[in-house]
Amino acid sequence: MSTSNLSNAPLLVVGAGIMGAGIAQVAAQAGHTVLLHDARPGAAAEAISKLAKSLDGLVAKGKLSAESVTQTLARISAVGAIEEAAPVRLVVEAIVEQLDAKRALFKQLEAIVAPDCVLATNTSSISVTAIANGLTHPGRLVGMHFFNPVPLMKLVEVVSGLQTDAAVAEAIFELSKAWGKTPVHARSTPGFIVNRIARPYYAETMALLQEQAATPAVLDACLRAVGFRMGPCELMDLIGHDTNFSVTRSVYEANFYDKRFVPSLVQREMVDGGLLGRKTGKGFYDYAEGAVRPAISAHVAGEFPQARRLCLHGSGPVADRFAAALGAAGLSFGRAPASSWVGIEADGAQLRLTDGRTAAQIGAPAAAPLGTQAVEVSSTTSESGRGVDVAVFDLPLGAEPGAALAWSVSPAASAAWAAAAPQWLRAAGFNAQQVADAPGLVVARTVAMLINEAADAVHQGVCSTEGADAAMKLGVNYPAGPFEWLARWDAQGVITVLEQLDAWYRGERYRVSPWLRGQASLAASRSGAGA
Numbered sequence: 001m002s003t004s005n006l007s008n009a010p011l012l013v014v015g016a017g018i019m020g021a022g023i024a025q026v027a028a029q030a031g032h033t034v035l036l037h038d039a040r041p042g043a044a045a046e047a048i049s050k051l052a053k054s055l056d057g058l059v060a061k062g063k064l065s066a067e068s069v070t071q072t073l074a075r076i077s078a079v080g081a082i083e084e085a086a087p088v089r090l091v092v093e094a095i096v097e098q099l100d101a102k103r104a105l106f107k108q109l110e111a112i113v114a115p116d117c118v119l120a121t122n123t124s125s126i127s128v129t130a131i132a133n134g135l136t137h138p139g140r141l142v143g144m145h146f147f148n149p150v151p152l153m154k155l156v157e158v159v160s161g162l163q164t165d166a167a168v169a170e171a172i173f174e175l176s177k178a179w180g181k182t183p184v185h186a187r188s189t190p191g192f193i194v195n196r197i198a199r200p201y202y203a204e205t206m207a208l209l210q211e212q213a214a215t216p217a218v219l220d221a222c223l224r225a226v227g228f229r230m231g232p233c234e235l236m237d238l239i240g241h242d243t244n245f246s247v248t249r250s251v252y253e254a255n256f257y258d259k260r261f262v263p264s265l266v267q268r269e270m271v272d273g274g275l276l277g278r279k280t281g282k283g284f285y286d287y288a289e290g291a292v293r294p295a296i297s298a299h300v301a302g303e304f305p306q307a308r309r310l311c312l313h314g315s316g317p318v319a320d321r322f323a324a325a326l327g328a329a330g331l332s333f334g335r336a337p338a339s340s341w342v343g344i345e346a347d348g349a350q351l352r353l354t355d356g357r358t359a360a361q362i363g364a365p366a367a368a369p370l371g372t373q374a375v376e377v378s379s380t381t382s383e384s385g386r387g388v389d390v391a392v393f394d395l396p397l398g399a400e401p402g403a404a405l406a407w408s409v410s411p412a413a414s415a416a417w418a419a420a421a422p423q424w425l426r427a428a429g430f431n432a433q434q435v436a437d438a439p440g441l442v443v444a445r446t447v448a449m450l451i452n453e454a455a456d457a458v459h460q461g462v463c464s465t466e467g468a469d470a471a472m473k474l475g476v477n478y479p480a481g482p483f484e485w486l487a488r489w490d491a492q493g494v495i496t497v498l499e500q501l502d503a504w505y506r507g508e509r510y511r512v513s514p515w516l517r518g519q520a521s522l523a524a525s526r527s528g529a530g531a
């Protein structure tokens with residue numbers, strides 16, 4: 001099967017719902033003759049007239065020419081009997097998300113279309129391998145997973161099941177490109193790429209909510225500061241908690257109840273209570289008319305506090321950012337570039353970039369609590385034997401001045417340090433948002449987990465690193481791909497945060513991907529070789 005086989009091939013789209021109609025539109029706009037079929041009589045014709053209306057609207061706005069719309073619509077026709085589709089060379093299925101229904105449809109289709117007709121499924125969660133089971137030619141069945149709304153979203157996950165012919169996957173890959181999409185290859189595993197790698201974006205926020213570490217508004221603001229278009233809470237409210245919960249649950253169940261994917265009781269309760277988000281008027285936020293969205297405290301720049309002895313620890317982009325801010329304020333400070341931590345030491349008190357430990361753990365006079373991995377190099381015990389005043393701040397991935405940044409202080413720290421620590425952050429240009437002293441704060445733990453999940457997907461052959469990056473940026477509009485974040489951080493840093501989270505919580509959620517460990521070893525041996 002070659003690409004040229006499918007370019008301009010007549011195709012059948014089965015299922016004239018939201019996805020089927022979008023797929024029909026994109027295929028017709030790319031020049032294909034499209035037959036649209038739906039089990040519900042009249043549904044395909046209705047979908048075409050709805051499409052005509054929306055395309056006319058785009059003509060009125062000057063986004064499409066009347067001529068191109070006439071041509072697009074002339075290429076699409078509704079078919080009442082699926083048998084009328086016998087001559088097509090490609091079928092794209094977008095029917096109800098049920099294995100039995102999809103299997104039965106493809107079996108029926110095999111008796112109608114030619115043996116070399118490609119069969120594609122738009123399933124978002126069902127195993128492509130399982131859908132192909134029972135077909136006479138299972139090699140021609142492939143996943144062609146579009147994202148909603150189909151005409152706008154660029155990503156197509158081209159999903160290969162165990163028996164999918166590589167040439168068939170390649171033909172769909174090339175066809176997707178011809179349709180103006182960015183395809184990525186994926187192996188048929190639960191959640192494919194996007195729905196799997198995205199799980200921690202929701203899960204880490206819900207874990208923090210469950211332990212009352214921060215409010216939805218603060219969590220959303222901290223993650224929006226990284227460049228996410230929507231914070232996790234507002235996004236779950238938009239998706240609908242029922243839908244989001246059921247995807248999480250299906251990934252969890254499909255992974256044999258791997259604790260890494262365990263759904264949240266917080267969301268379960270919201271679903272049980274009918275607080276489904278925007279569609280029911282209430283989720284994390286209230287959508288009733290006139291309801292006021294809780295705001296976070298605004299950024300107030302302010303000046304750096306006074307300090308007799310000031311030292312900037314560590315090196316890299318975060319240390320550089322502080323160095324620039326301190327320098328601009330005309331402060332004189334020492335540097336400890338080889339320090340084991342990054343941040344500011346002011347008269348012995350420490351404001352540190354999170355390494356996954358809580359401020360209390362770092363500030364405790366004794367060694368870290370039993371079971372934690374020792375990553376500390378410098379002493380945190382003051383001469384008096386009391387702990388050191390410690391506050392930690394989150395990974396500042398957001399570049400905007402005044403970006404929200406989570407921080408926490410050890411409950412054992414002095415009141416003076418608890419008041420001064422956020423002033424240092426504000427003066428350095430961050431909108432400091434205090435959260436409970438939770439390990440890994442907000443961004444560091446979320447991004448570490450997104451990287452970790454992506455690393456496992458690569459390790460298990462689900463996708464390539466480039467595929468994962470493209471999928472997350474195009475499928476869910478992430479501001480960067482997980483491996484792009486990794487390139488700005490470093491594998492050992494991510495591992496350290498994950499190990500601290502694992503030591504704190506126990507369980508399987510934070511186990512480190514072997515792929516990441518491999519990258520860290522590689523980096524260590526390279527730097528050893530260079531030394």
Ligand code: NAD
Nearest residue numbers: 015016017018019020038039040094095096097123124148
């Ligand atoms: P939908 O409910 O809007 O449309 C499904 C259509 O299929 C309906 O018109 C229904 O009458 C028809 N149908 C059901 N069984 C049929 C059968 N046996 N033969 C012919 N027609 C049949 O659903 P949707 O949101 O368009 O989703 C369709 C598929 O796309 C599902 O597999 C879904 O998981 C997947 N998907 C959905 C989204 C999304 O955001 N909605 C995104 C990606 C993938």
